[in-house]
Amino acid sequence: MTGDRALFHYCSTQTGFAILQKREFRLSALSSANDTLEGRVLGRVFAQLLRETDLPPELVDVASIIVEGYPDSTEGFAFCLSEKGDLLSQWRSYGRDGSGIAIGFSPDVLVKDFGDVNFGANLYEMVKVEYGAKGIKSSLKSIADSVGAEFTKFGVFARLKDGITKERALLMLADREREAKVFESANDNASELLARLLKSLAPLHFQIYGTKPEHFHEECEWRLLRYRHKVALPDIEYFADEHSIRPYITALIADPASKVIEEVILGPKHRTNLEWMRAFLTSVGLSHVRVSRSAIESYR
Template sequence: MATVKFNPKDILYHYCSTEAFHSIVTTHSIRLSSMSLSNDSMEGKMVEEALARLAECDKCDQGTISLLQAQFEVYLKDVDGFGFCLSKKRELLSQWRAYASDATGVAIGFSRDYLELLREEYLRQRDPFLGFTIAEVMYDPEDHEKQVRPLYQQIKHAIDEGDLLEAKKHSPLRSWSNDTETQRKKSCLASLGFSTLMATLAFAFVLKSEAFKEEDELRLLALINRGEIKKLGFDVKSNSLRPYREYELKKFDQCTPVIKEVILGPKHRSPISVVEDFLRCNGFGYVHVSRSAVPYQ
């Protein structure tokens, strides 16, 4: 594989608390955490809104719209998206306030080229399902609908055939009857385009409201089946536990730095020299460290 050359424009920023920064540097690892348990209550929910808009364009009644949304909620209950959030924006007050402990933390400038190498490395592992993708967050409602349309068409077809209406009568908590017609409907539901469904579930965690467009966000994303405990850890977040999967920041033959830059938040108090020494002591070599120019106290 060819050596990746330095490209200042490939830096992606992870805004985080000082504690998270310390953990990443000392453990040489990052954590992809449950998105459904994040501070954003709309994580994973934008697909339902897109389904409703598509149904309204097809002049579907409210009952059909509710059934579409309810069916996707059933799918979403079985899968969670684990993510590590990054921004293309080097200095953004909203990011400092929301993700860096009210600007007391830092922004870690990761090399996108390095993260691509890391993604490829984990996909080559014995169990590729333990890997992750790198996905750009979509903010435009039209893009949301484009990504959701294939699943919408498949669920809508099942509704038109009466299969989802039949399913609604049979709670997942009850056993299905053994008659041939019910088994046919169950089989139809089970084959609702698995690849389409999984693709849409992945998009569920990269669709965000236009209100967040300025974040210009990317995510390292892994889909985890709920109940799957392989290589999971758990963080304590004040009054709750939040599951995560940890990924080692592996070293490659290429001269590609993991961290290219660190920006100290407007309220961060460490001297620049201390942060530089901290990075060198933990094997990251010389990293450019600067203080945020955003006026916020």
């Protein structure tokens, strides 16, 4: 983890108030994030690594479509945090242009197991985000090499159906209501071999939301993360804005987990009186929480 250093969640004043008052926070669906490559970076890097093996190009397409299609069937719900508690770019992007707050969470408490009514290790995992291709190539290379070594000897046992491009195949698989068979068998053992290939690729399924493009590296992001299939489940709730209906998961901060909140930093444009902020925190059982203002004095 990050040792004794808190991890910070930047948010609007209204959202921060709700988190502190209700002692709960939301894990948001990453497919609704501004980054259109959420969940896609790993699959693209893995496809590159497969091309460096002896696996036939037809099978490279099959395997890469399977991995690149994981985000279309599996959602990542995340509570996003940063190692940086007073970063100008974070205030601009997530702290309502500096008028919001940053709540500091203990990474050690976040990973403790508090049972079903709380966040904790039995439901979530803490993930340090990797940025760009370079950071994840080393961890993926052994899997790509293993897949190449295991399946090259079988030749082209499956391929894309005639007339279907890789891009079209991904679109077809993403639309579950109109899902069509996109692969065709090339020999009698194809079904068994394809099942083996799926099993070999399975470890990647729950790694896809741990990577982001390189240009986000300044965020120094960690995620409290939970993977769920995109189907109706009891723990998934919904809200609507002007443009869409979005899913989320609620995590409680019930006692004795209240110590997970360690600090509140008021943004450079935030106006709450410090003493009133401390009084509010005491009123909701968080008197231990430290309060300070952003050190970015020139940002107005």
